Amino acid sequence: NAGVMQNPRHLVRRRGQEARLRCSPMKGHSHVYWYRQLPEEGLKFMVYLQKENIIDESGMPKERFSAEFPKEGPSILRIQQVVRGDSAAYFCASSPRGPYYGYTFGSGTRLTVV
Amino acid sequence: AQKITQTQPGMFVQEKEAVTLDCTYDTSDQSYGLFWYKQPSSGEMIFLIYQGSYDEQNATEGRYSLNFQKARKSANLVISASQLGDSAMYFCAMSSVTQGGSEKLVFGKGTKLTVNP
Numbered sequence: 001n002a003g004v005m006q007n008p009r010h011l012v013r014r015r016g017q018e019a020r021l022r023c024s025p026m027k028g029h030s031h032v033y034w035y036r037q038l039p040e041e042g043l044k045f046m047v048y049l050q051k052e053n054i055i056d057e058s059g060m061p062k063e064r065f066s067a068e069f070p071k072e073g074p075s076i077l078r079i080q081q082v083v084r085g086d087s088a089a090y091f092c093a094s095s096p097r098g099p100y101y102g103y104t105f106g107s108g109t110r111l112t113v114v
Numbered sequence: 115a116q117k118i119t120q121t122q123p124g125m126f127v128q129e130k131e132a133v134t135l136d137c138t139y140d141t142s143d144q145s146y147g148l149f150w151y152k153q154p155s156s157g158e159m160i161f162l163i164y165q166g167s168y169d170e171q172n173a174t175e176g177r178y179s180l181n182f183q184k185a186r187k188s189a190n191l192v193i194s195a196s197q198l199g200d201s202a203m204y205f206c207a208m209s210s211v212t213q214g215g216s217e218k219l220v221f222g223k224g225t226k227l228t229v230n231p
Contacts, residue, residue, distance in 0.1 A: 033218065042118075042205050042221030043159070056216030091159060103219065105151075105159035 004029075004094050005074075006106035013082050013113050021077040021109045025094030032075045033103065034067055037089040049075060082113045116141045116210045118222035126228050127196045134181070135191040135225045137206035143167075147209040148189040149219065150180065154202040162204075165189060196229045203227075 005024040013019050025032050030051055035043040045059040049069035060067065064082075069075040079086055089110050093103035117140040127133040139148065150162040165173045165180045173180040181190040193200055203226050207219040 031217075035219075035221075040223075042207075042223050043219070044221070045218040048216055048218060056218065058216075059218070089157060093159075103149075103161065105161070107156075107158040110157070 004092055004104050004106035006090075006092050006109050008109060009107065010110050011112070013111065015083060015113055016081050019079040019082050019086070019111055021079075021090050021092075021111070022074045023077070023092030023094075023106060024074040025092075026104055029094035029096050029104070031095040031097065032069050033093045033095070034075075034077050035091045035093065037091065037108075039088070043091060046077075079111075082111070084113050087111055087113045116143070116146075116208055116220045118206050118208055118220055120206055120222035120225050122225045123223075124226045124228070126230060127193075129198060129229055129231050130195055132192060132194045133196055133227065135193070135204050135206075135227065137189045137191065137222060139187050139189060139206075139208050141187075141208060141210070143210065145211070148180065148182070149207040149209070150178070150189075150191045151205045151207060151221075152200075152202045153205060153224070159205075163191070193227075198229050198231060201227060201229045 007022050032049045034046040037043045047060050047067045048056040064080045066078045089108045091108045092106045119138045146167045148165045152160040163173050163175045163178045163180050165182045172182050177194045179192045203224045205224045206222045211217045
């Protein structure tokens with residue numbers, strides 16, 4: 001029973017490039033959440049999606065960041081024109097019904113912008 | 115707005131002893147959940163324990179227990195019989211549900227636990 005799969009595990013991008021982070025939720029989970037962890041910080045909520053719907057993107061920066069969870073395939077977090085401040089660990093979590101039932105987190109993608 | 119405070123940036127404990135990691139929270143919600151996660155040096159987030167705001171009993175999961183004091187708004191994690199493998203960052207988190215149906219976790223800054231042999 002595979003857990004939440006995130007890839008790539010590590011991603012290096014030059015300033016101005018695009019970063020695409022993928023998340024495949026656990027089988028049967030239709031709720032996906034993205035969180036960002038800056039160095040020495042806790043995780044901060046970015047976006048909450050269900051299949052084909054963005055439910056809450058209140059934690060997403062207004063520009064350059066977007067997320068989707070299509071009917072088929074993984075959820076994608078896309079960062080356009082990356083800057084050094086985007087360097088962080090990005091975690092995806094999935095849940096069958098919401099956080100009261102316990103998220104399952106993926107192993108994260110560590111983005112480094114050089 | 116919801117807030118989680120973890121006042122201990124670092125804690126040390128001897129192997130086989132018990133340790134308490136502090137967590138206080140602030141919310142105006144009547145219904146909420148409290149979580150503890152472990153993040154070892156490898157970076158993944160491991161769910162440890164959950165306490166619902168209406169649960170009368172303190173949650174326990176093996177060597178982990180959550181000391182829930184609702185009036186004080188505290189949700190401390192107790193690890194009994196510490197093991198070297200318990201050395202990690204520990205994060206307290208609270209679930210928040212908005213009227214629009216959005217659900218998210220609010221995390222504290224974490225406590226780094228070091229277990230000494």
